[in-house]
Amino acid sequence: MTGSQHGRDEVVGPQGAGGLVVIPTFNERDNLPRIVERLLNALSDIHVLVVDDSSPDGTGQIAEGLAAADEAGRIHVMHRTVKDGLGKAYLAGFAWGLERDYPVIIEMDADGSHAPEQLHRLLAGINEGADLVIGSRYVPGGELVNWPKRREVLSKGANTYARMALGSSIKDITAGYRAYRAPVLRAIGLDEVDSAGYCFQIDLAWRTLQHGFTVREVPITFTEREIGESKMDGGVILESFLNVARWGWQGRTARFRS
Incomplete structure (x- = not known):
């Protein structure tokens, strides 16, 4: 963790909203109604933005x-005409939320792997002073449910590789269940982010640390999706591997020069 000099006020947003949950979707018609219902039932002051990449399944x-x-009026929808990666969908959702002055913006998958009933843990971390709170599978209390062993090994390996390459202490830097204070997203240079796939999560966490913000991990239960297929593929993995190596090299070079 690194220190931050930003305000610690309790989050309050438009029309009393506690924050905006951005949910990117592509072919999630069966999962989306379930996750939105659970989310709205879990917290009364949360708003939802569904960012759909022209899903052919409706x-x-x-x-x-x-x-x-x-x-x-808590549910909002953004339709994008291109499918150019998870990261780009999140960036569009972040921009929408920042334009409307939501004080905290949350990432959540549409497939049910992130429990809305545990979102209060992330928001508690924000209200206790963190600038970015990550729902972590790999801190004490974190759990994996019904995840294939191959995926678990790949995930843990990717996190170990990222920690070593970047010199970070974050246990689950690839996690996609997280909450940002709005000033973080305004400060870290979102216009410069070009990560398209799951590397996007590492990219933004790394930028957050580099800008001196505080990052905290809280335990969550990650449950494998019951409906639909994962969007992970070889291209996403290769992008993450190469980008993390580049960021790690740039970080070490900068420290050496200073």
């Missing part, structure tokens, strides 16, 4: 139906 239309039926 996920975008499902999202529109959920928003239309939401009398409280």
